[in-house]
Amino acid sequence: xxxxxxxxxxxxxxxxxxxxxGSLMEYFLQQLIxxxxxxSIYGLIAIGYTMVYGIIGMINFAxxxxxxxxxxxxxxxITALGLTVSTGLGLTILxxxxxxxTSMVIASVFGWTTERLAYRPLRGSFRLAPLITAIxxxxxxxxxxxxxxxxxxxxxxxxxxxxxxLMTRADGFTVQxxxxxxxxxTVTIILMTIFSLIIAKTSLGRAQRACEQDRKMASLLGINVxxxxxxxxxxxxxxxxxxxxxxxxxYGVIDFFIGFVAGVKAFTAAVLGGIGSxxxxxxxxxxxxxxxxxxxxxxxxxxxxxxxxxxxxxxxxFLPQGLLGKPEVEKV
Amino acid sequence: MTDTANGAPRPGRHLDFGKVAKDLVVTALxxxxxxxxxxxxxxxxAAGGLRLEVRYDIAFYVIAAVIVGRLLLWxxxxxxxxxxxxxxxxxxxxxxxxxxxxxxxxGFGPTMLIFALVFPFLPFTDRYLLxxxxxxxxxxxxxxxxxxxxxxAGLLDLGYVAFYAIGAYSYALLAQxxxxxxxxCLPLAGILAAFWGIxxxxxxxxxxxxxxxxxxxxxxxxxxxxxxxxxxxxGGPDGLSGIPRPSFFxxxxxxxxxxxxxxxxxxxxxxxxxVFMYFLILALALLTNFVTNRLRRLPIGRAWEALREDExxxxxxxxxxxxxxxxxxxxxGMFAGFAGSFFATRQGFISPESxxxxxxxxxxxxxxxxxxxxxxxxVIASIAMIGGFEIFREAEQFRMLIFGLAMVVIMIWxxxxxxxxRIPSIxxxxxxxxxxxxxxxxxxx
Numbered sequence: 214x215x216x217x218x219x220x221x222x223x224x225x226x227x228x229x230x231x232x233x234x235g236s237l238m239e240y241f242l243q244q245l246i247x248x249x250x251x252x253s254i255y256g257l258i259a260i261g262y263t264m265v266y267g268i269i270g271m272i273n274f275a276x277x278x279x280x281x282x283x284x285x286x287x288x289x290x291i292t293a294l295g296l297t298v299s300t301g302l303g304l305t306i307l308x309x310x311x312x313x314x315t316s317m318v319i320a321s322v323f324g325w326t327t328e329r330l331a332y333r334p335l336r337g338s339f340r341l342a343p344l345i346t347a348i349x350x351x352x353x354x355x356x357x358x359x360x361x362x363x364x365x366x367x368x369x370x371x372x373x374x375x376x377x378x379l380m381t382r383a384d385g386f387t388v389q390x391x392x393x394x395x396x397x398x399t400v401t402i403i404l405m406t407i408f409s410l411i412i413a414k415t416s417l418g419r420a421q422r423a424c425e426q427d428r429k430m431a432s433l434l435g436i437n438v439x440x441x442x443x444x445x446x447x448x449x450x451x452x453x454x455x456x457x458x459x460x461x462x463x464y465g466v467i468d469f470f471i472g473f474v475a476g477v478k479a480f481t482a483a484v485l486g487g488i489g490s491x492x493x494x495x496x497x498x499x500x501x502x503x504x505x506x507x508x509x510x511x512x513x514x515x516x517x518x519x520x521x522x523x524x525x526x527x528x529x530x531f532l533p534q535g536l537l538g539k540p541e542v543e544k545v
Numbered sequence: 546m547t548d549t550a551n552g553a554p555r556p557g558r559h560l561d562f563g564k565v566a567k568d569l570v571v572t573a574l575x576x577x578x579x580x581x582x583x584x585x586x587x588x589x590x591a592a593g594g595l596r597l598e599v600r601y602d603i604a605f606y607v608i609a610a611v612i613v614g615r616l617l618l619w620x621x622x623x624x625x626x627x628x629x630x631x632x633x634x635x636x637x638x639x640x641x642x643x644x645x646x647x648x649x650x651x652g653f654g655p656t657m658l659i660f661a662l663v664f665p666f667l668p669f670t671d672r673y674l675l676x677x678x679x680x681x682x683x684x685x686x687x688x689x690x691x692x693x694x695x696x697x698a699g700l701l702d703l704g705y706v707a708f709y710a711i712g713a714y715s716y717a718l719l720a721q722x723x724x725x726x727x728x729x730c731l732p733l734a735g736i737l738a739a740f741w742g743i744x745x746x747x748x749x750x751x752x753x754x755x756x757x758x759x760x761x762x763x764x765x766x767x768x769x770x771x772x773x774x775x776x777x778x779x780g781g782p783d784g785l786s787g788i789p790r791p792s793f794f795x796x797x798x799x800x801x802x803x804x805x806x807x808x809x810x811x812x813x814x815x816x817x818x819x820v821f822m823y824f825l826i827l828a829l830a831l832l833t834n835f836v837t838n839r840l841r842r843l844p845i846g847r848a849w850e851a852l853r854e855d856e857x858x859x860x861x862x863x864x865x866x867x868x869x870x871x872x873x874x875x876x877x878g879m880f881a882g883f884a885g886s887f888f889a890t891r892q893g894f895i896s897p898e899s900x901x902x903x904x905x906x907x908x909x910x911x912x913x914x915x916x917x918x919x920x921x922x923x924v925i926a927s928i929a930m931i932g933g934f935e936i937f938r939e940a941e942q943f944r945m946l947i948f949g950l951a952m953v954v955i956m957i958w959x960x961x962x963x964x965x966x967r968i969p970s971i972x973x974x975x976x977x978x979x980x981x982x983x984x985x986x987x988x989x990x
Binding site for chain 1: 575578579582583584586587588589590594595596597695701748749751752754755756758759760762763764766767770771773774902903906909910913914917942943945946948949950951952953956957960961
């Protein structure tokens with residue numbers, strides 16, 4: 214097994230796959246790996262959208278910006294700890310766990326506060342009102358970070374290098390799986406399992422599912438609906454923070470605007486997978502990540518967003534409830 | 546920031562000090578987490594990577610300000626028993642105020658119109674004010690156009706700026722490739738934008754509410770990305786420049802012979818063109834308003850409003866919801882197309898940067914803040930938003946931050962917009978305003 218340096222990838226890999234010639238099996242496999250990695254990040258963000266939409270039926274437009282804020286917090290903590298590539302792998306992973314926990318906690322506070330200040334006063338109001346405040350919060354967060362952290366792109370030197378070469382073609386093209394990609398996919402699987410268990414087994418998860426089905430009935434049965442909704446926002450923000458750290462480590466560049474594009478695509482993923490469904494969000498994230506990567510690899514990198522958005526429209530037209538969603542029954 | 550703040554059992558006139566202290570501690574912790582993390586530390590590029598810049602003092606002031614603000618809220622707003630407002634208003638004055646505001650509301654439209662007509666000739670009007678009012682009028686027009694889609698038909702459109710962009714690019718490209726004049730392009734731009742409205746409307750006919758919102762958002766982004774990347778045709782990020790200015794019935798606004806000032810025997814002044822632009826956008830905006838108001842009385846307008854209130858009922862009464870939705874998209878798009886070609890001719894330069902999502906959000910915010918479906922509300926909201934934007938021009942960095950905060954605060958203060966009552970379009974004997982809580986507006990399905 215040969216380890217290779219994948220540092221050069223970072224320059225090309227900004228929200229896309231990496232582009233190079235060839236259209237054979239190996240190239241396809243490489244794009245598949247890249248797409249799954251990107252899809253994991255989208256999936257983690259999409260869960261926040263899908264849970265909030267499932268429970269209170271609003272698009273939390275600011276969710277993408279919580280993701281952006283969390284990646285900045287992660288960058289601050291990494292810089293404060295003085296992590297570099299020369300730090301040993303074991304120490305790096307320990308430090309990253311610390312970074313992850315810190316940014317999850319702070320992002321949760323951000324998520325909780327936005328819900329408390331901007332969405333809860335409007336609960337029971339007409340439907341567009343919280344959407345407008347959500348757009349307002351999104352603008353506030355973007356500009357707040359722009360003012361406090363600067364408008365320039367923040368680069369981060371790669372912390373985890375190396376990887377495995379899975380295949381080598383005759384002309385020298387290699388299929389690589391970097392340690393970073395392994396880390397992202399593993400962390401995503403672990404966190405997905407934990408959160409699915411929370412939803413399925415704990416009393417909080419039961420309360421969330423009850424609120425999703427019928428909020429009034431749930432409150433009559435003694436569930437604190439406000440707290441359940443707050444916890445939903447906290448969980449969504451925590452997962453967005455995971456995605457934020459992964460994005461930062463994988464691409465190595467962040468700025469105050471990454472939240473918008475990532476947010477729209479993650480929402481697309483949530484809708485694609487069937488809104489309200491957790492596995493659906495993850496599946497949708499993977500599909501969007503794969504579409505985007507393959508489109509950039511085989512067609513044009515400029516139009517990858519067009520491909521993702523068109524996919525959304527096509528799915529909604531032919532499969533309005535999404536891939537794993539339950540069909541909605543219209544009641545009079 | 547705890548549940549006690551908004552919960553049912555509010556404290557009596559006397560403050561419960563234990564509760565307040567606990568609340569303030571929680572506030573302090575939250576503020577520390579939010580501002581302590583992002584204000585106190587800032588990453589800056591340094592040799593060999595990033596360096597951390599520390600600004601504890603600013604973070605400390607911000608956190609202190611939040612805690613003091615929270616304490617003041619407790620002292621002055623939340624120390625009263627539930628149900629009583631901070632200042633008691635006697636019922637007599639209340640109903641009197643309602644009457645006065647109703648009267649004012651009736652006279653407001655015509656007064657504004659007369660003011661708008663004489664505005665360019667007022668002594669204090671200078672070029673800056675005129676430019677600003679042209680901008681405000683552009684947003685009034687866009688707001689009225691979007692009001693057809695969102696306010697009347699109840700279709701939530703987050704990609705309205707796409708039609709604005711189509712209008713602007715149609716004029717710029719037609720002028721560039723075929724040398725068409727502004728007056729020829731204006732209707733063409735409107736038709737093209739309406740056509741795109743149908744193209745967008747067709748696939749999303751089956752979608753409701755937020756799904757529709759997200760697909761329209763995606764559509765807006767697609768249009769922008771195409772404009773950005775189709776370099777040979779649209780100039781890509783460089784945009785299109787040298788877009789011809791409009792003429793006054795064939796008289797160009799130039800110093801040369803045969804120009805506007807020469808024909809009317811006036812001294813040449815660049816002010817003429819600005820005044821002409823002002824009246825042009827005023828006329829276009831009034832056209833939008835007039836058409837909307839007339840359409841509301843036609844069967845199609847009634848169908849829009851019925852669709853907004855209840856789509857299932859509409860279908861069971863035999864309305865063709867597909868064509869009703871398509872006309873809403875087409876007509877709303879058409880007015881955005883007009884506004885877009887006006888924008889192109891006013892700026893003389895357009896690029897995809899002018900048509901970002903934030904523009905759509907701004908127009909939607911104007912419509913919703915104004916009170917959906919209310920024409921006067923759109924005017925008030927445009928003046929407040931664009932005017933407010935100008936006031937904070939000095940604080941350039943903080944402008945968008947304040948704008949976002951204002952959006953949130955106004956929405957919480959008046960969730961149904963500034964003008965929340967609604968004049969019914971059909972009534973029995975007497976026309977009565979419908980109060981805000983009686984209308985199920987903007988359900989978006």
